[in-house]
Amino acid sequence: MDIEQFRKAGYDAIDRICDYYYSLRERPVVAQVEPGYLRPLLPERAPEKGEEWSNIADDYQKLILPGLTHWQHPSFFAYFPTASTFEGMLGDLYSSSTANPGFNWSASPACTELEAVVMDWAARMFGLDSAFLNDNNAGGGVIQTTASDSALTAIVAARVRYITEHPDTPLESLVIYVTTQTHSFGKKAGLVLGLRVRALDVDAGLREHRWALNGEGLKAAVEQDRAKGLHPFVLIATVGTTSSGAIDRIADVGAVIRDNYPSIWLHVDAAWAGITLACPELREEAQLSGINEYADSLCVNFHKWGLTNFDASALWVRDRRRLIDALDITPEYLRTKHGDAGTVVDYRNWHLSLGRRFRSLKLWFVLRSFGIEGFQSYLRRCISLNNAFAAHVRDSPIFELVTPPSFALTVFRLLPSQALPNGDGDVAHVNALNRSFWTALQTRHQLLLTQTEIGGVFCVRLAVGAARTEIADIENAWRIIENVGQEVLESLSDYTVAKQSQ
């Protein structure tokens, strides 16, 4: 494809994307395809001769688009949101157009310099302590691919720090701390690194704590493990867990670590909810002071609830030398004049891979085009939409909130308590009922939610975040959910009387 053919294909792509967004609301949220749908529609091999571009672009619309689940759909409430904004797309487009792997400052200076500046913009927008700023030359921020990468990087830095301070500690005795509510990447990091992982219990008798870790729970675990000769060396605490949006008590666990176990690294995973730090009124709930005082590292994914297209996982560290000590390898072919002089940041030493995209460009575009006010008003709107949904659940005779709403996440289940044959206590029975409800809900392709399990309780999550979701979409979702709930109850004769009596 030559330059003029690209101009034509590029305009056409822009037009098709506009069409896509105009048509989004009318599409089913969930792809209406069965496993294996695509292979029979494609040849077994790549073509020998190049094909016309227009055929290829047409095939994208004919074969691929119908196989996508539309995460940008106004009625997508599953998992957590994945951001897509026009500003983000344009950032990625410009970045692709000058493709370079940006691993050294010298490899493409603007990539490093813009990232350092934009991460400081984001840190200031969040109210982070100046310790985390790139321009203080001690801490700093770097954009990683995913929250899994950010956590893995932090854990590796923590392990190297711990082993340096405690030489000859056998790897087999090291322990990564997470909680039962931490994202699965915590356990996966253990698999990747071959290290033990302990999931601290935060549910037993602690429902009033909203499934959050506190200092007492941490201290009990460390004492127990140390007595066994084990070495906990990192804690992954969470602001906004995936299951329920639970918020670990960062200041509380941070103080326990500083006062008693200063060798334990505190990584705060705020991949989803950390973005709320942009709103001053939410900072207390989002644990800003604890983060500022105690966190060794913090992760916030702009590609989740931060209006910036994947990948844009922001990782801040209090001490950049910890990353470099753990990850720096500089063979001759990667040496540069400025790197040797130590006058520049070489971001390759701040993460696991070598090559990297020019990711700060899209974040720069988003922050400038939305402005802090635009960013805040989007977050506040999502929270208010979620509150509207949670109010319906609260008022409903057949549903209950399983945990208090957290920012833009509601976790709920079907629970017509007065009609339960064995009362609330029979968890297995209510879980079975909710699995039926969930199975029925999945057949409604006008909306998508996901399920979870918290302390043995099966429940359903609704997360608001798609940029085009409006109050009408929330009302519509509630109508469908309520109808499905009623239908499921009606199909069970036990409940018929209860419903009539209401």
Add this chain to the structure above:
Amino acid sequence: MDIEQFRKAGYDAIDRICDYYYSLRERPVVAQVEPGYLRPLLPERAPEKGEEWSNIADDYQKLILPGLTHWQHPSFFAYFPTASTFEGMLGDLYSSSTANPGFNWSASPACTELEAVVMDWAARMFGLDSAFLNDNNAGGGVIQTTASDSALTAIVAARVRYITEHPDTPLESLVIYVTTQTHSFGKKAGLVLGLRVRALDVDAGLREHRWALNGEGLKAAVEQDRAKGLHPFVLIATVGTTSSGAIDRIADVGAVIRDNYPSIWLHVDAAWAGITLACPELREEAQLSGINEYADSLCVNFHKWGLTNFDASALWVRDRRRLIDALDITPEYLRTKHGDAGTVVDYRNWHLSLGRRFRSLKLWFVLRSFGIEGFQSYLRRCISLNNAFAAHVRDSPIFELVTPPSFALTVFRLLPSQALPNGDGDVAHVNALNRSFWTALQTRHQLLLTQTEIGGVFCVRLAVGAARTEIADIENAWRIIENVGQEVLESLSDYTVAKQSQ
């Protein structure tokens, strides 16, 4: 930005990218900026109110473009190429536009299905054994972010396999094998995983082997380590090393592994040169039969020499269960009907992270638009351009080839042997001379090369791969290199006589 504003901004971006490519040849290859150039040009904080898009796009051109080193420039010969094609950009643009993290089949079926098909297209284009195809349901291919990630994933799978077969092996006794010529990601994987790395010596007396590992060298190392109670469990062999394009003897080391040490995993890193497997006449040199017979895993980066924009690191494994055994974590919130039934691939269990871009789209676009013939003719053209450069070096009285040219890479140095005060044997002296040459060459911003060090010899690399490089660019590069070489020699009075006598 609303949909119509995006149409305007999108057309404008396409136009600016066209302008960029029209102007590419006239730009300096290397960014003409000093460390810290950008921060003073930008405000300290993100703006409170959103800004006009046109200002933002103008700032990209005014502040960012001049700070980029242009990897797509026809005179960019540094490192290895990083691909950028219009087809690749359009793939990324469409992918961004429907942003979704594709970690499960259900999360967006087309993302998984297209990747499975396109990786099979690529495998067939390369002549890979059917063992590596997704459609055999035993092996399979997956697109990773970088070759570092691909290698790390393979090493983790290898470690889990080894520990499963040899329980109670202390992590401290495990050894990752690389060679002195392996890419630095081998050592970095050791840092990340906290495991020993041994770089096998391939230079002593083996210059005729082109810095390649053979079976004998491997066997000697394993016997030595096992006698010490160590457990080598994975070998990273390379087809096309970064320093010199060296090619380990895959069939030879593979046979030694199979016959003697079947617990050692053979990962073949062909990140750069593996792309030549697309050309049947290059398959013997690129070790196809050894790969097909013995490799447990193979990595080829389409984003290097494969015309596909970053990120597109293809990883094939012979036994997908090894990945899943090592990496599968499935909490309730990631369970799906089809995943539970085992009827679909959930690619999140094939790599380290959870979220992933829809990367197969750009590879599909590239393979269809170029066709296998277009792909091959691009590779052959790069090799022929490199051969033209190598011929100049060979014919020059003041330069020598340090290693034989490898595909599209030439490694050379300044060596006016008849004029050397202490003869060829004085490596330190020649290295100093070449460092002067290298320093002088870096001041010429019309072209960019990089340096390396092979077995104590400092040398310069020229790698061909930018899609717009023509023979005139090669001739121009040679002219500059020859002039700089002459100038460096002339500045040293010792050489003046030698030059005049030629």
